[in-house]
Amino acid sequence: MxxxxxxxxxxxxxxxxxxxxxxxxxxxxxxxxxxxxxxxxxxxxxxxxxxxxxxxxxxxMINTHMHIYSTFARGMDLKTDQPPRHFLEILEKMWWRVDSTLKADDIYFSALYAFLTGLKQGVTSVFDHHASYGQVRYSLDLIAKAVEELGIRADLCYEISDRNGPEQSQDSIAESENFLRKIREKNLDHLNGRIGLHASFTLEDETLEQVSALADDLDSSFHIHVAEGQTDLEDSRLRGYNGAVRRLDQYNIWRPGTMAIHGVHLQEGELEILRDNDCYLINNPESNMGNAVGAAPLKEALDKGLKVGLGTDGYTTDMFESIKFANLILKHQNRDPRLGWTEIPQMVFKTNAELATETFGPRLGxxxxxxxxxxxxxxxxxxxxxxxxxxxxxxxxxxxxxxxxxxxxxxxxxxxxxxxQVVDDEKITHETGEQADDFWRRF
CATH class of the missing domain: 2.30.40.10 (Urease, subunit C, domain 1)
Structure with missing residues (x-):
């Protein structure tokens, strides 16, 4: 003892x-x-x-939305004539190029360094949303290896998307299924997973039907970006729905435990859909401000009884930092200094803990x-x-x-x-730097 x-x-x-x-x-x-x-x-x-x-x-601390694969993007030259002007261009010129460049060693060292940094900042549980279309198969196993070496808790998923064509879409579904079946057999209290989806605007109807059936088979919920940028809303309207939540609702994506990430451009009635299906809305204030997509309707969501948590979206590994920004944006957005004193602690210390407890089993937070x-x-x-x-x-x-x-x-x-105590911190930092140099040359 x-x-x-x-x-x-x-x-x-x-x-x-x-x-x-x-x-x-x-x-x-x-x-x-x-x-x-x-x-x-x-x-x-x-x-x-x-x-x-x-x-x-x-x-x-519990981080309920992270992108460990973003590690090597820090300070990286985008090698483009014009910087991204809006959120879709940020995806196209940066993040989708990053994930298509990632190979096995990139994935492993990105995970090891990011999780280690979070551990040093007091983060004991992480919900990660991964994409590496440069290497899809076994990518979650590489991340799980880093989790095991460090001794933290992690919930992992692969970001299924149709943006790279049907072959890679099916590869991402297979990676999700294979990983979930493996870890379910082990019944671990520190490593779990769910089905990851990118966002409504990069998912076709056939894929949504397929992953919904897979979720039924695996008894899994989802981890998906929803209404982060205007593109998600515009695409849904072109498909005949007033909002991404309404479109995804047709495919039973909203089920107990599903994590809806961002929710900046939610439309009337969509908060209620998430609430009534016992889902979580995860706020990422620094990322939203950095991408200039807007701010999520936190006060309205909480007033309606929706479970709202807090993540970092890869912008930082420090949850204390995310707390400060969540507090500021809630006050600023509503022009009310009285806000934040109860809402943010509820998100961080109650809802994040509830989600982690449901996910891993032991009482957390x-x-x-x-x-x-x-x-x-x-x-x-x-x-x-x-x-x-x-x-x-x-x-x-x-x-x-x-x-x-x-x-x-x-x-x-x-x-x-x-x-x-569990790994050689300096050695990992040095090896990660060498791998990052190699990644930058290939990007």
């Missing part, structure tokens, strides 16, 4: 309890007890003690007896009191991913005192 002592424990439980001079007892992959340090030290004297010296102890021991220690010593009413304000204004000191997943210490 491992006992984390002398910390300020932020539980994120139903009462949002704060335990000052608190301790958390880890037994195997679970939390066995929480309480004041001296009480737990005397009660569990046989436990190994790690004194966190006044730092914050809190649940690990909370520190309480019986919950999974996915825990981070943050080197944050506040000048003001931390209490049950103001934890979000401390996280919002005081904490960033670079302050994470220790990351624990399933009771295993992956990073301690800012030193990664």
């Amino acid at each position: 491992l006992l984390l002592t002398n910390g300020t424990v932020i539980t994120h439980d139903q009462e949002n309890r704060i335990i000052k001079n608190g301790a958390v007892l880890i037994d195997g992959g679970e939390i066995k007890a929480l309480g004041e340090t001296e009480l737990l030290k005397s009660k569990y004297s046989e436990a190994e003690v790690k004194d966190v010296e006044g730092k914050v102890i809190m649940p690990g 909370v520190l309480e007896a019986g919950a999974a021991a996915d825990i981070i220690v943050v080197d944050y010593k506040s000048p003001t009191e931390i209490n049950s009413d103001n934890t979000y304000a401390h996280i919002l204004f005081g904490i960033n991913g670079g302050m994470v000191d220790t990351t624990i997943v399933k009771g295993r210490i992956l990073m301690e005192n800012r030193e990664v």
